[in-house]
Amino acid sequence: KTKKKWQTIQTQRKSEPSFHALRHFDENYRHQFGDAWPSIRLGLLSPQKYGALVNNYGIAEETEEFLQSLGAEDFIQPAARELLKKMMVDQSVLEDALMSESEDASDSSSESSDEESNIGISSLSDDTLQNSEHSGQMNPIEDFTKLQTKSETGQPKRPWDEKYIVMPGYEAKMEYLMSADAVGHRELDSAQTVQEMDLEHIHRPLTISQHLKCFVYGSGSLERFPPSKMDSGGLFLQYYAMDAASVLPVIALDVRPRDLVLDLCAAPGGKALAIMQTMLADGLVANEPEAPRRRRLQNVLRQYVGFDRQSSSEVLRITTEDGRRWGEMEPDTYDKVLVDVPCTTDRLSVTNNDNSIFAVSRTNERWELPKLQSELLCAGLKAVKPGGDVVYSTCSLSQQQNDAVVESALYHCQSETNMEVAVVDLSPLTQCLGHVFKFWDRAKHGQLVLPNVNKNFGPMYFCKLHRVR
Ligand code: SAM
Numbered sequence: 140k141t142k143k144k145w146q147t148i149q150t151q152r153k154s155e156p157s158f159h160a161l162r163h164f165d166e167n168y169r170h171q172f173g174d175a176w177p178s179i180r181l182g183l184l185s186p187q188k189y190g191a192l193v194n195n196y197g198i199a200e201e202t203e204e205f206l207q208s209l210g211a212e213d214f215i216q217p218a219a220r221e222l223l224k225k226m227m228v229d230q231s232v233l234e235d236a237l238m239s240e241s242e243d244a245s246d247s248s249s250e251s252s253d254e255e256s257n258i259g260i261s262s263l264s265d266d267t268l269q270n271s272e273h274s275g276q277m278n279p280i281e282d283f284t285k286l287q288t289k290s291e292t293g294q295p296k297r298p299w300d301e302k303y304i305v306m307p308g309y310e311a312k313m314e315y316l317m318s319a320d321a322v323g324h325r326e327l328d329s330a331q332t333v334q335e336m337d338l339e340h341i342h343r344p345l346t347i348s349q350h351l352k353c354f355v356y357g358s359g360s361l362e363r364f365p366p367s368k369m370d371s372g373g374l375f376l377q378y379y380a381m382d383a384a385s386v387l388p389v390i391a392l393d394v395r396p397r398d399l400v401l402d403l404c405a406a407p408g409g410k411a412l413a414i415m416q417t418m419l420a421d422g423l424v425a426n427e428p429e430a431p432r433r434r435r436l437q438n439v440l441r442q443y444v445g446f447d448r449q450s451s452s453e454v455l456r457i458t459t460e461d462g463r464r465w466g467e468m469e470p471d472t473y474d475k476v477l478v479d480v481p482c483t484t485d486r487l488s489v490t491n492n493d494n495s496i497f498a499v500s501r502t503n504e505r506w507e508l509p510k511l512q513s514e515l516l517c518a519g520l521k522a523v524k525p526g527g528d529v530v531y532s533t534c535s536l537s538q539q540q541n542d543a544v545v546e547s548a549l550y551h552c553q554s555e556t557n558m559e560v561a562v563v564d565l566s567p568l569t570q571c572l573g574h575v576f577k578f579w580d581r582a583k584h585g586q587l588v589l590p591n592v593n594k595n596f597g598p599m600y601f602c603k604l605h606r607v608r
Contacts (some may be wrong), residue, residue: 142235156495160488163497164536172579179536181588183489183598190214193366193418195600196444197375201380202351206378210362211354212385215390218571219347225567226344233451236303259496338549338584340564341474343528343605345393348417353386353408354378355575357495359593360560376442376483384576384588388532389413391586391603397421398474403462403519406432410479411530415444423571424473426458426465433459436533463514466521474527478519480512482533482540485598486590509547511538520560525608528563531585532601541600542583549604563603 152158164183169176191211193202201215223396319324356362367376369425389410394400394417405411414423423502425440427433437457440446440521446455483505488497496505512533517530531548549560562584569586577594579587585602 144479156497158490160497188595189380190353190355191378192250197370202377205528207355213352214575215351221571266553287552338562343563349394350418384596385409388530388601392475392530394419401473401479403475408438424456466518471524476519476523476529478516479532482535485535512544513547517552523606529604545584545602561605
């Protein structure tokens, strides 16, 4: 009798979407991650860690004190300081190198052409001052990027002068990748997925808002944050509990003063809220086409920043569009665009059966995901201004939904329009955060946070794209 009961439970379990999801991941991620997969799998199935995003619209000092009293620490501001220090050290090394090069050049000035000898700090400084947000003041971070990307002739070169390279045979490969065959039950293994297209990676300065703070418990801790309460002002909730890795795409977006930002797929609103917490954007458009999810977004923004949907806000607007249309609706409009696409939500899919993307009834939708993701990313690239940045992100480990989508979107976008886009190197950021997150060191274009029992955040993939023109 017990055996029969056990068999019934087993049969039931096998029909559950979470079982199907785990089997699917076992088949595919084994190839993608090799020996690392069992540890990632264990992380995925173990309790997730959270971060507490401090709400600056309330009494932030009080919230920070409370979070500190729980034994948690902010991971963002220490990383911001380290990033700045790193850039300044690198800058001074490069300045020295440039200086000695220009001394060498002046020694042999009789052989140099006028153009070649017009190198050096003074021309850089002019360029820098023109671009600096703080006019009349040197911006070490802007300088750093310009210094770092000196052309072979020695002329200072802007980072976006780099070109992406499309390898032969790529078109056929992308057609195949986007076909139902390739996105079916069996995902392509890593070797087949993203080997065909080489994209030049460029350096861009990255600054982190001094207001953005997210508290986490130390590595290995299984502590959880208590539910957020109103602060003593009685108007706003103190902090928003979210996967701390979800803040990384917002950090990568690098919101600057006066930026107009678009969050193309915004519900339930964690990242939109983090954008607001930078306290820097002039405006945020948060878009969500699905009504029930949009209500969650509205609630989050109401509880944390006092958003009132009846009264139109100058700073914050919630829209209801299919994000794929944005490129046509508002081309070349935003300074920053976040494209946090629908994906296989890997952690949720192995632990939860409700409305799972692995339910048989949603198989076609799942097969279509890479196509939808690529179209949304293209729309984001069209909506951003030339000179602006787009961050693409997912909470999936799948290369097919991550690096391959970046390649496919860039290929389609650039072949259909005269846009030029380059991938931004985010390794300076991730190098400062290795003690908090476990990063996969073999993602080709973006950065990938791996679930891990000690640092159990993610999965979170994020890739930053700079629109050159
Ligand atoms: N950025 C959100 C956050 O941090 O809370 C999470 C976004 S979730 C991963 C993806 C969202 O995209 C879902 O809410 C989904 O309803 C929405 N979505 C689905 N199809 C879309 C489309 N065609 N255009 C825009 N958004 C879409």
